[in-house]
Every structure is written in C-alpha cells, then in structure tokens.
Amino acid sequence: MRPFKRLKQRQKARAFKNLLNPARKKSPALTPLESRGDRPLQMTFDEQLSALVYFHLEEFASGRHLLQALEQNDFAKECVAPPKGIKKSAFFEAINTRGLEQLGQLFTALVADAAKILPMEFAHLGNLVSIAKRGHKKGTDLFFDLLGPPLPSQHNPFRQFRLNFIDEG
Numbered sequence: 001m002r003p004f005k006r007l008k009q010r011q012k013a014r015a016f017k018n019l020l021n022p023a024r025k026k027s028p029a030l031t032p033l034e035s036r037g038d039r040p041l042q043m044t045f046d047e048q049l050s051a052l053v054y055f056h057l058e059e060f061a062s063g064r065h066l067l068q069a070l071e072q073n074d075f076a077k078e079c080v081a082p083p084k085g086i087k088k089s090a091f092f093e094a095i096n097t098r099g100l101e102q103l104g105q106l107f108t109a110l111v112a113d114a115a116k117i118l119p120m121e122f123a124h125l126g127n128l129v130s131i132a133k134r135g136h137k138k139g140t141d142l143f144f145d146l147l148g149p150p151l152p153s154q155h156n157p158f159r160q161f162r163l164n165f166i167d168e169g
Contacts, residue, residue: 012075012079013075013078013079016050016053016054016057016075016079016080017079019053019057020049020050020053022110022113023049023106023110024046026106026109026110027045027046027049027106029105029109030045030102030105030106031101031102031105032045033045033098033099033102041094041098042082042086042087042090042091042094043082043086043090043091043094043098044082045098045099045102047080047081047082048094048095048098048099049099049103049106050079050080051066051070051080051081051091051095052095054066054069054076054079054080063091063092063095064088067086067088067091070085070086071085
C-alpha cells in the first residue's frame with residue numbers, strides 16, 4: 001500500500017494541498033482553458049490537475065473508479081471534485097481533450113523552479129528525472145532521481161540520491 005492511502009482524512013487533505021501548492025502558485029500564469037462551444041466548462045484546469053494527481057496517488061484502475069470516488073469518498077468530494085460534481089461524459093471529454101497546453105506550460109515552469117533550487121555543482125551527476133518528497137515522524141526525505149553516465153562500479157545510468165531534513169522542535 002502506498003503512503004498516501006495510509007494517511008488519515010485530515011492528513012490526506014494537508015498532504016494533497018502541499019503536493020499541489022507549487023503547481024497552484026503557477027496556475028495564474030497559464031493560458032486559461034476556454035470552452036469550445038456555448039456550454040460553460042464543467043471543470044477548470046486546477047480541478048483537472050487535482051483529479052489527475054489524485055488518480056495517480058490512489059492508483060485507481062480506471063477513470064470510472066476515480067469518478068466513483070469523486071461521488072462517494074468524503075476527501076475526494078471536498079478536495080478534488082468540482083463543487084457541482086461532474087458527469088462521466090463531461091469528465092472524460094475534459095480529461096481527453098483539454099488541458100494539454102496548460103500541463104506543458106506548468107511542467108516547464110516547475111522544471112525552471114527546480115533548476116533554481118538544485119545546486120549547479122551537482123551537474124556532473126546527470127539530468128534530473130524526478131524529485132519525490134516523503135514525510136515521516138522525524139522529518140522529510142527528498143529523493144532525486146538522476147540519469148547520467150553510469151558510474152565506474154555500476155552499469156545502470158539511473159541513480160537516486162536521498163536528502164534527509166530533520167524537523168527541529
């Protein structure tokens with residue numbers, strides 16, 4: 001079971017919000033989603049992003065399982081679902097046809113932020129592939145996955161580094 005599934009309801013809301021904070025800070029600068037007809041949008045880009053992140057955190061088997069959670073799960077109703085809810089056809093239309101441009105812009109902005117945070121002295125280690133943050137009782141671990149030339153003692157070009165930050169107090 002993944003760590004997100006083990007969190008209590010109150011902890012889930014805080015962890016989910018913290019995970020999305022960097023993306024939400026960038027959303028005002030993104031190109032706004034526009035309706036392609038006379039009907040208003042059923043889902044904003046922020047709601048779409050929340051649904052996609054929640055889908056992957058909970059490891060749902062399909063979009064239908066996600067929709068079921070958006071209707072029945074208290075956390076999903078409160079933190080993920082659009083305020084008025086969303087029907088199956090509107091959800092799949094939004095996920096499959098909208099938001100790609102905004103997602104690309106968001107990714108570019110987040111990569112630029114990560115490049116400012118990571119020290120340039122580690123450039124020889126390779127290209128950054130992903131960053132994961134995991135909290136625990138004593139602090140927070142940051143995992144940096146890098147892709148670069150294999151080390152002399154290894155054949156695998158992927159490397160993972162872990163930094164531990166201990167909470168004081």
